[in-house]
Amino acid sequence: MAESWVVNNKxxxxxxxxxxxxxYENGRHLTYSIKDETRTDRQNGALHMWFRxxxxxxxxxxxxxxxPFSDTLEIPFTDVLIKEMLYKPIIQKMYDKTSTGRLTxxxxxxxxxxxxxxxxxHKNVYVPFPQILKDKLK
Numbered sequence: 198m199a200e201s202w203v204v205n206n207k208x209x210x211x212x213x214x215x216x217x218x219x220x221y222e223n224g225r226h227l228t229y230s231i232k233d234e235t236r237t238d239r240q241n242g243a244l245h246m247w248f249r250x251x252x253x254x255x256x257x258x259x260x261x262x263x264x265p266f267s268d269t270l271e272i273p274f275t276d277v278l279i280k281e282m283l284y285k286p287i288i289q290k291m292y293d294k295t296s297t298g299r300l301t302x303x304x305x306x307x308x309x310x311x312x313x314x315x316x317x318x319h320k321n322v323y324v325p326f327p328q329i330l331k332d333k334l335k
Contacts, residue, residue: 243327248276
């Protein structure tokens with residue numbers, strides 16, 4: 198059975214430490230892994246909604262993606278294509294990260310601003326960054 202603990206204040210820290218001590222004293226030898234806090238499920242959903250909105254806007258104005266095996270075959274954009282073809286190369290160059298899950302919210306927002314600006318300047322498409330992710334930066 199997997200457990201998950203968010204330790205973001207002194208009380209939760211003390212409770213977690215007490216839990217670990219109790220498990221050890223009761224003969225349970227467990228492996229603990231530490232994970233940096235990333236965006237919430239709601240924020241992740243907002244990010245993918247934003248990718249879908251970009252795909253829809255590009256498709257609506259006739260900007261389809263080239264198929265990797267043929268320059269003459271064009272395919273409609275999807276949220277996955279936006280993420281893989283447009284967004285991930287930006288985060289790779291800016292932060293040397295290949296996964297959006299490894300980005301801080303600030304990095305995610307900065308990379309999004311690069312994509313928003315490029316799409317606006319080169320494709321005449323403007324889809325703003327979701328407000329829920331902007332709010333996290335405040």
